[in-house]
Amino acid sequence: MSTNNLLGRRNFIKGIGAASIAIAAPAMAISEKTDGVEWDKEVEILIVGSGFAGLAAAIEATRQGAKDVHIFEKMSYYGGNSAINGGLFAAPQTPMQKKEGIKDSVDTMVQDQVNAGRGIADVALLDHIAKHAMEALQMTLDVGAEYHPYLQQLGGHSVARTYQTTVSCGAGITQPLLEECRKIGVHTHNRTKFEGFILGQNDEVIGVKMHDNYYFGEDQPGKTSNIRVKRGVIMATGGFAQNIDLRMSQDPTLTAEVGCTNAPGATGEGMYQMFRLGAVPVHLAHIQSGPWASPDEGGFGYVSNYSIYNFPHSIAINRLTGQRFMNEIADRKTRADAELNCRDAKGDALPPILITSYKDSKKHPNTKKVIKYNVGWKFDSIEDLAKHFEVPLTPLKQQIGEYNEYVKTQNDPQFGKNMTEAKGKFIEAPFTVVRLWPKVHYCQGGVQINTKAEVKDSLTGKSIKxxxxxxxxxxxxxxxSRLGSCSIPECMVMGMTAARSIMKA
Amino acid sequence: MSTNNLLGRRNFIKGIGAASIAIAAPAMAISEKTDGVEWDKEVEILIVGSGFAGLAAAIEATRQGAKDVHIFEKMSYYGGNSAINGGLFAAPQTPMQKKEGIKDSVDTMVQDQVNAGRGIADVALLDHIAKHAMEALQMTLDVGAEYHPYLQQLGGHSVARTYQTTVSCGAGITQPLLEECRKIGVHTHNRTKFEGFILGQNDEVIGVKMHDNYYFGEDQPGKTSNIRVKRGVIMATGGFAQNIDLRMSQDPTLTAEVGCTNAPGATGEGMYQMFRLGAVPVHLAHIQSGPWASPDEGGFGYVSNYSIYNFPHSIAINRLTGQRFMNEIADRKTRADAELNCRDAKGDALPPILITSYKDSKKHPNTKKVIKYNVGWKFDSIEDLAKHFEVPLTPLKQQIGEYNEYVKTQNDPQFGKNMTEAKGKFIEAPFTVVRLWPKVHYCQGGVQINTKAEVKDSLTGKSIKxxxxxxxxxxxxxxxSRLGSCSIPECMVMGMTAARSIMKA
Structure with missing residues (x-):
């Protein structure tokens, strides 16, 4: 067993017994019928959550004519988990693709995602999102988001189609969206926690209960307001990767000791409240780990974006064998599973290393930072590198030689990597190196919706009004498995879709 | 695309759009608080569902001193899906294992299941069930269940540990359990459908709503009774494999055209009502297909038990290649996935065949039936067999020759099959042959429980009282993936456990 808890993912196996110890979150009221409810306030549209989806919904609703739109955020800061993600945005047939001469289509983007989804993705929703992705990207540009002047080809994508904010982080989008919200009159409320729905006589949602002056993580009484909602409620409350109890119920190995890239507020109560209302739970068991994370820093850190950028022209090496063990740009699940199999002779975690030529890595703004903060290292020779990481030198040298042949021939017979983006980028000294180990990153599961962003009632089969x-x-x-850079378009397109549906209802 | 709908599993990909068309089931009332509830009746313990779990719970509760135990069943007949399953019961360290000299233990049985569960099974619950499996088996023997005088080694089990009822069907257990229930004074009610919980002031379950004179599948008004429950409610309502809408939300390929072994009542409303109460949804996406089913008959049919019995001493052949394509006694998911990959040159489904020596197959009571009903065939020569199924003769003959070597050496280098049970059983003419194609069989997902059969509240983390x-x-x-013959012990042990917990609460 590993003595390093950060690395212990597959070493920890615990049962429900351990997981069911009382969680810290306070009990929340179950949704109530209106009988006797006294309203504290009335709004036109109420949005819970201030990440990509919530912000895009607020802007689109206002554009469609809504006059009194409110966003409620439980944390003290806005942007949720979106603000700290990698700021990567995939879209087909963009201006940058045209400029770079990259042939792409909605169908190609959908097919790439269907492949990663291993046959159980929702094709209708993927298609809807890909068709509107360019429109969502345009919304971010309109409000002033700035992107690097190049596209990236992320794992599982058959072409380069990913924009990235110049700050290499989601805040490069959430901040301009938030400013735009305020400019156009959207009301934003922080430290206000959603506590449940209030239903009308036909079980339609007509209001919500909100806990005012909420301090995250503290067990507090506080006042609850009953807010009447005229048009409808948009739940944009995010995933549950930080809810240890829930993620362990789906995968007992995802204990508190396992690294996680998410903001602390990603605890899933909004989703739970929708299940209580009758929403259909879909795919909760599919929790994604990011294969680009480092065991040498907390959360998403600096390495994640560094390695996402560098994977196409780098080699990932198993330190026990000195050899490659995966296609460096396979989908996230394929790579995370492969990394978790990198073990020493005793079976303990042995994080693999990603080797990049310094000349090719230095273009990315994080390269200086990973070296500065000691979560990445520069080596002048392969001998130094091998010694530092205790990698057998001979097979390592041979592997690099073979890989450089694949760069030349543009063909990887070893793992079938698409070598297009590696063209001319041989693995040569000096090298930049980081260690890799998966961290819990994204919840593929949640409540079932349709292409109108409506939530289905499990027993009637109809949308919950x-x-x-x-x-x-x-x-x-x-x-x-979700492909990288497909979350921002999904959040924004479905947020915009929810706003349009609500204005048409 | 296949022209045979029965075989179309992986050929059908549909999105939420299709799945969200209104389902047939009528809307059901959401659970209510007691305010103003008029009670029609009061009982001590109320059990919903009359399969293995419900029946075992009723008997155990009565043995523990309960005087007024009621089982409610929505169908006209008792036994639910349990009554039509294969009647296979796995337990470690049984009298029959001792007699046959088979070394086994609780830990071995748990480890076999952990392996099939691919790292996310609940070890604490598996351990609890394996420890009490012998006790549950004893309950069935006490009430008069009868078993074949031999053990079987099912796929994924490292030893032979499976009993099977002499009628090769779950009714061989549910019928004696039901008779025992009536003998000891348990009240049984059919055509009575659970419609929701009634909660006390602290959100504890204090009663249920029951629809009387219910006719399954008909949209009917009918009278609803409010039943006060003194000690508690045990939900033993089964899986949801027959809920097309829900199974497609988890896997869009599991359309109505895909075969299913389950009784029609397995539609999941009881589970949905628990989610509305706040139960945690776990692993709904993991829906198991049975690799022993035949495309030549409906439901579980005759072939399933036939092939379960014969797999250890048979070879499964891909008709396109004439060769084996799997370990015939791997776990269910491994085999179902391998079968679904058996395709003709155009990619259409090409159900593989299971070839058994007639002399070895005829011991099983279903062999005569599969031949009689034309869902299995007898051949005097390999040439006739190959011609009938259009299998290339030369590779088939070579494959059989090689496999017979494995029987002799007790070692399968091709797929690592455990050859113990194949000892001396060479593949020789005359042959019995059936076709194989997976059918939806079992839902690994449902509400989260602990080893006391208590249901956890998602927001408080405590058990729902x-x-x-x-x-x-x-x-x-x-x-x-659940191993075959592990459902009956689970249902019975957890039913008994629920009864014990309720009597101690």
Whole structure:
């Protein structure tokens, strides 16, 4: 067993017994019927959550004519988990693709995602999102988001189609969206926690209960307001990767000791409340780990974006064998599973290394930072590198030689890597190196929605009136494994879709 | 695309759009608080569902001193899906294992299941069940269940540990259990459908709503009774394999055209009502297909038990290649996935065949039936067999020759099959042959429970007072894939456990 808890993912096996110890979150009221409810306030549209989905919904609703739109955020800061993600945005047939001469289509993007979804992705939703992705990208550009002047080809994507914010982070989108919200009159409320729905006589959502002056993680009484909602509620409350109890119920190995890239607020209560209302749970068991994370820093850190950028022209090496063990740009699940299999002779975790030529890595702004903060290292020779990481030198040298042949021939017979983006980028000294180990990153599961962002009632099969959901709180769209850079378009398109549906209802 | 719908599993890909068309089931009332509830009746313990779990719970509760135990069943007949399953019961360290000299243990049985569960099974629950499996088997013997005088080694089990009823069907257990229930004074009610919980002031379950004179599948008004429950409610409502809408939300390929072994009542409303109460959904996405089913008959049919019995001493052949394509006694998921990959040159489904020596197959009572009903065939020569199924003769003959070597050496280098049970059983003419194609069989997912059969509230993390669940309606126990013959012990042990917990509460 590993003595390093950060690395212990597959070493920890615990049962429900351990998982069911009382969680810290306070008990929340179950949704109530209106009988006797006294309203504290009335709004036109109420959005829970201030990430990509919530912000895009607020802007689109206002554009469609809504006059009194409110966003409620439980944390003290806005942007949720979106603000700290990698700021990667995939879309087909964009201006940058045209400029770079990359042939792409909605169908190609959908097919790439269907493949990663391993047959159980929702094709209708993927298609809807890919068709509107360019429109969502345009919304971010309109409000002032800035992107690097090049596209990236992320794992599982058959072409380069991913924009990235110049700050290499989701805040490069959430901040301009938030500013735009305020400019156009959207009301934003922080430290206000959603506590449940209030239903009308026909079980339609007509209001919500909100806990005011909420301090995250503290067990507090506080006042609850009853807010009447005229048009409807959009739940954009995000995933549950930080809810240890829930993620362990789906995978007992995902204990508190396992690294996680998410903001602390990603605890899933909004999703739970929708299940209580009758929403259909889909694919909760499919929790994704990011294969680009480092065991040498907390959360998403600096390495994640560094390695996402560098994977196409790098080699990932198993330190026990000195050899490659995966296609460096396979989908996330394929790579995370392969990394978790990198073990020493005793079976303990032995994080593999990603080797990149310094000359090719230095273009990315994080390269200096990973070296500065000691979560990545520069080596002048292969001998130094091998010694530092205790990798057998001879097979390592041979592997690099073979890989450089694949760069030359543009063909990887070893793992079938698409070598297009590696063209001319040989693995040569000096090298930049980081260690890799998966961290819990994204919840493919959530409540079932349709292409109108409506939430289905499990027993009637009809949409729950007055309720819409968008973003990571919804499930089933991506199937077993979501491709990188497909979350921002999903969140934004479905947020916009929810706003349009609500204005038409 | 296949022209045979029965075989179309992987050929059908549909999105949520199709799945969200209104389902046939009528809307059901959401659970209510007691305010103003008029009670029609009061009982001590109320059990919903009359399969293995419900019946075992009723008997155990009565043995523990309960005087007024009621079982409610929505169908006209008792036994649910349990009554039509294969009647296979796995337990470690049984009298028959001792007699046959088979070394086994609780830990070995748990480890076999953990392996099939692919790392996400609930070890604490598996351990609890394996420890009490012998006790549950004894309950069935006490009430008069009869078993074949030999053990079987099912796929994924490392030893032979499976009893099977002499009628080769679950009714060989549910019928004696039902008779025992009536003998000891348990009240049984059919055509009575559970419609929701009634909660006390602290959200504890204090009663249920029951639809009387219910006719399955008909949209009917009917009278609803409010039943006060003194000790608690045990939900033993089974899986949801017959709920097309729900299974497609988890896997869009599992359309109505895909075969299913389950009784029609397995539609999951009981589980849905528990989610509305706040139960945690676990592993709904893991729906198991039975690799022993035949495309030549409906449901579980005659072939399933025939092939379960014969797999250890048979070879499964891909008709396109004439060669084996799997370990015939791997776990269910491994085999179902391998069968689904058997395709003709155009990619259409080409159900593989299971070839058994007639002399070895004829011991099983179903062999005569599969031949009589034309869902299995007898051939005097390999040439006739190859011609009938259009299998290339030369590779088939060579494959049989090689396999017979493995029988002799007790070692299968091709797929690592455990050859113990194949000893001396060479593949020789005359042959019995059936076709194989997976059918939807079992839902690994459901509500989360602990080893007391208590149901956890998603928001408080505590058990929901007055509520217990047992059997297929619960989830997470088996992980990705349940081993054959492990459902009956699970249902019975957890039913008994629920009864013990309720009597201690």
């Amino acid at each position: 007055g309720l819409y959901a968008a973003g990571e709180v919804t499930g089933g769209i991506h199937g077993v | 007055g509520l217990y669940a047992a059997g297929e309606v619960t989830g997470g126990i088996h992980g990705v």
